[in-house]
Amino acid sequence: MDLTLSPEAEAFRAEVRAFLADALPSELADRVRRHQSLGKADHEFWHAKLNERGWLAPNWPKAFGGAEMSAIERHIFDEECALAHAPRVVPFGLSMLGPVLQKFGSKAQQDYWLPRILSGADWWCQGYSEPGAGSDLAALKTRAVRDGDHYIVNGQKTWTTLGQHANMIFCLVRTDPDAKKQEGISFLLIDMSTPGVEVRPIKLIDGGAEVNEVWFTDVRVPVENLVGEENKGWTYAKYLLTHERTNISGVGFSRAGLAAVKRIAANVRQRGEALIENPHFAARVAQVEIDLRAMAVTNLRIVSKAAAGQAPGIESSLLKIKGTQIRQEITDLARRAVGPMAMPFESEAVESNTPLPDPFDAGAVAGSFFNNRKLSIFGGSNEIQREIYSKSILRG
Amino acid sequence: MFDLTEEQTMLKDMLVRFLAEAEGDAWSELAELGVIGALFPEAQGGFGGSGADLAVVFEEIGRACNPVPLIECALLPGLLLGAAGQDLSGVIAGTDKLALAHAEVAARYDLDWVETEVSDGRITGDKAVVTGAPTAARFLVTARHSGAPGDRNGIGLYLVDADAPGLSLNAYQTIDGAQAADLTLSDAPATLVLEEALPALERAYAAATLAQCADTLGAMEQAAHMTREYLTTRQQFGRAIGTFQSLAHRLADMMLAVEQARSAVLLAAASLNGPEQDIDIAACKNLLGRMGRLVAEDAIQLHGGIGMTDEYALGRLAKRIIMADHRFGDTDHHLERFIALSKGAA
Numbered sequence A: 001m002d003l004t005l006s007p008e009a010e011a012f013r014a015e016v017r018a019f020l021a022d023a024l025p026s027e028l029a030d031r032v033r034r035h036q037s038l039g040k041a042d043h044e045f046w047h048a049k050l051n052e053r054g055w056l057a058p059n060w061p062k063a064f065g066g067a068e069m070s071a072i073e074r075h076i077f078d079e080e081c082a083l084a085h086a087p088r089v090v091p092f093g094l095s096m097l098g099p100v101l102q103k104f105g106s107k108a109q110q111d112y113w114l115p116r117i118l119s120g121a122d123w124w125c126q127g128y129s130e131p132g133a134g135s136d137l138a139a140l141k142t143r144a145v146r147d148g149d150h151y152i153v154n155g156q157k158t159w160t161t162l163g164q165h166a167n168m169i170f171c172l173v174r175t176d177p178d179a180k181k182q183e184g185i186s187f188l189l190i191d192m193s194t195p196g197v198e199v200r201p202i203k204l205i206d207g208g209a210e211v212n213e214v215w216f217t218d219v220r221v222p223v224e225n226l227v228g229e230e231n232k233g234w235t236y237a238k239y240l241l242t243h244e245r246t247n248i249s250g251v252g253f254s255r256a257g258l259a260a261v262k263r264i265a266a267n268v269r270q271r272g273e274a275l276i277e278n279p280h281f282a283a284r285v286a287q288v289e290i291d292l293r294a295m296a297v298t299n300l301r302i303v304s305k306a307a308a309g310q311a312p313g314i315e316s317s318l319l320k321i322k323g324t325q326i327r328q329e330i331t332d333l334a335r336r337a338v339g340p341m342a343m344p345f346e347s348e349a350v351e352s353n354t355p356l357p358d359p360f361d362a363g364a365v366a367g368s369f370f371n372n373r374k375l376s377i378f379g380g381s382n383e384i385q386r387e388i389y390s391k392s393i394l395r396g
Numbered sequence B: 001m002f003d004l005t006e007e008q009t010m011l012k013d014m015l016v017r018f019l020a021e022a023e024g025d026a027w028s029e030l031a032e033l034g035v036i037g038a039l040f041p042e043a044q045g046g047f048g049g050s051g052a053d054l055a056v057v058f059e060e061i062g063r064a065c066n067p068v069p070l071i072e073c074a075l076l077p078g079l080l081l082g083a084a085g086q087d088l089s090g091v092i093a094g095t096d097k098l099a100l101a102h103a104e105v106a107a108r109y110d111l112d113w114v115e116t117e118v119s120d121g122r123i124t125g126d127k128a129v130v131t132g133a134p135t136a137a138r139f140l141v142t143a144r145h146s147g148a149p150g151d152r153n154g155i156g157l158y159l160v161d162a163d164a165p166g167l168s169l170n171a172y173q174t175i176d177g178a179q180a181a182d183l184t185l186s187d188a189p190a191t192l193v194l195e196e197a198l199p200a201l202e203r204a205y206a207a208a209t210l211a212q213c214a215d216t217l218g219a220m221e222q223a224a225h226m227t228r229e230y231l232t233t234r235q236q237f238g239r240a241i242g243t244f245q246s247l248a249h250r251l252a253d254m255m256l257a258v259e260q261a262r263s264a265v266l267l268a269a270a271s272l273n274g275p276e277q278d279i280d281i282a283a284c285k286n287l288l289g290r291m292g293r294l295v296a297e298d299a300i301q302l303h304g305g306i307g308m309t310d311e312y313a314l315g316r317l318a319k320r321i322i323m324a325d326h327r328f329g330d331t332d333h334h335l336e337r338f339i340a341l342s343k344g345a346a
């Protein structure tokens, strides 16, 4: 058994590295490394750079303007981007809506919406969750009632990531209240400038404004914005979730995070010596690194199977659980490493005239620790993943 | 043997009633209610000062998640001034608001690591994360008059006025909601309080660490309590989520963690100022660090998205619990202390 990558794959890695060295400004990478929140313009800048290179949509077919990367290439690409501290690509148009339109959208929808995702003409957000429908997504209540050639939408979505920047939202809405939960749901594309759409920010515990509530009051949506068939939305939603789970292991993020922890722990002094020399701290770091090394192989095992035409199905639950555990443990190490200096609070919600003290060049590590609690909550919580995984094991 | 005295029960009830209504930093109200007096013995003008008194007060402040800097601006300065034989009436009345400026970036959690220097009554150096600094009228500042960082001898304690020349503040909010600042002193004029301050600092930090643990215990209880409530009310898949066995077991583990924390605090409180003080307090802070993390993380996780919002009290409690691990020595620091102290005992 050979665990090394092919020469072609290694050549691709070199290509990605060269691109990143050239295209990613160090000032931007620095802000990502220091867990500072990025503005809309930062994301748009990075999308445009990737689009120029043809890598903005790694998983889209070439016919739709994508890079059609193999699963191994995709893995390498994600890992190198994370290691270079590139901004995360905003996934809603590219990894979520795009694949759904490609599989279930009409020709007209594909021709209109897909190029606009690539060019950045539209910023999409995901309108799935509601106050009463989180893990139990099919319990969603937002109603869409047909009225001539429009739907009238009423209801509320929540936790809408970066909805404050978005001009478009794809929503799951209930079109048949009498059908079984999963069978009365449709998939609608809604222009957020339509009268009756209201976005309200939700502040998170790290002080960041990354999620929102989106309210709909008598919002008129043209019927041509229905994707696929009415009441078949659940099928499309499930298909979308399999795409949401690409790069779910986050091995690249973990590698980057661990490197950052070691760097911080080399800067921090304890009785005049680098913290990384402290046996307790070193043991904590080593423990995570050992887990990550195995996890990287697990990821590659699963990814390479997918390359040979087998979709990662149930294994994505395994990758999600282990991957997020490791990522969260790394954020814990980073906050521990800086000790009392984790206290100063860096956030867009707090005004400060003088820069906050950051003697170890660590950035907002405590904020990042709290923010990343989300990893085990969204994208199917880790408890839900354990349900899925254990059920499949027990079924045999 | 585990019962509170009549006075402690009254103090607790009064705090519970008051804190339920209090909003924001309740410094002056707490002082008026006499709560600061409960932190000091009668000999110093207070009416308490035992480990159990501290545990009662700080458990309630933690449970209410109040940002009042009572440890840094009352308990620590009071104990240090008391050690120097000074009058505490202003501290106890809440009118003499001091903040202790001891920690430095290079010190991490070691009390003897002081790089700041003093000569001819003037102090030069940097102090880090001085909680309560923005509202303090005076600072108790440690500085070296002799020796090198890490030496037990040569650390003096001084008073510096907040408006002293040569003193500047970089103020900020801490992530757990306190007001703090980094201090830069250059030739700031200072008045001597204690010539050799380390033994007094160590005694004061023992009490402060106990107080911090009791605060964390209160916050953990509240977080576990809120999680219990949430599991019985939040419906998904047509039932209360607490009926999912995997979540019910997690709640049981949280409650076990709280009970362990309560026992560790009781033990440490009983040991304060006794021969076992240092080892019991090190054990307590280590255990609270570990159990606190479990409770804070699981409380957020079992709440789902709601647990991550700034508006809902749970998030603030979770931050208070986790960030307590960055005050008065973290889990590893106290593990190392425990190992060293148990070797000494053997």
Ligand SMILES: Cc1cc2nc3c(=O)[nH]c(=O)nc-3n(C[C@H](O)[C@H](O)[C@H](O)COP(=O)(O)OP(=O)(O)OC[C@H]3O[C@@H](n4cnc5c(N)ncnc54)[C@H](O)[C@@H]3O)c2cc1C
Residues within 6 Å of the ligand: A125, A126, A127, A128, A129, A131, A133, A134, A135, A136, A158, A159, A160, A161, A162, A211, A374, A377, A378, A379, A380, A381, A382, A383, A384, A387, B234, B236, B237, B241, B244, B246, B247, B301, B302, B303, B304, B305, B306, B308
């Ligand atoms: C930062 C952040 C960003 C998000 N972004 C978006 C977005 O852009 N668009 C969007 O639509 N949604 C988004 N979400 C919502 C996310 O998908 C939901 O938070 C998630 O589905 C969980 O739902 P909930 O928060 O309502 O928790 P609940 O479903 O109420 O869960 C509460 C707890 O119960 C557990 N639980 C629930 N059911 C079971 C069960 N059957 N067995 C065992 N345990 C169970 C959960 O694991 C959790 O621990 C985001 C969430 C966060 C935190």
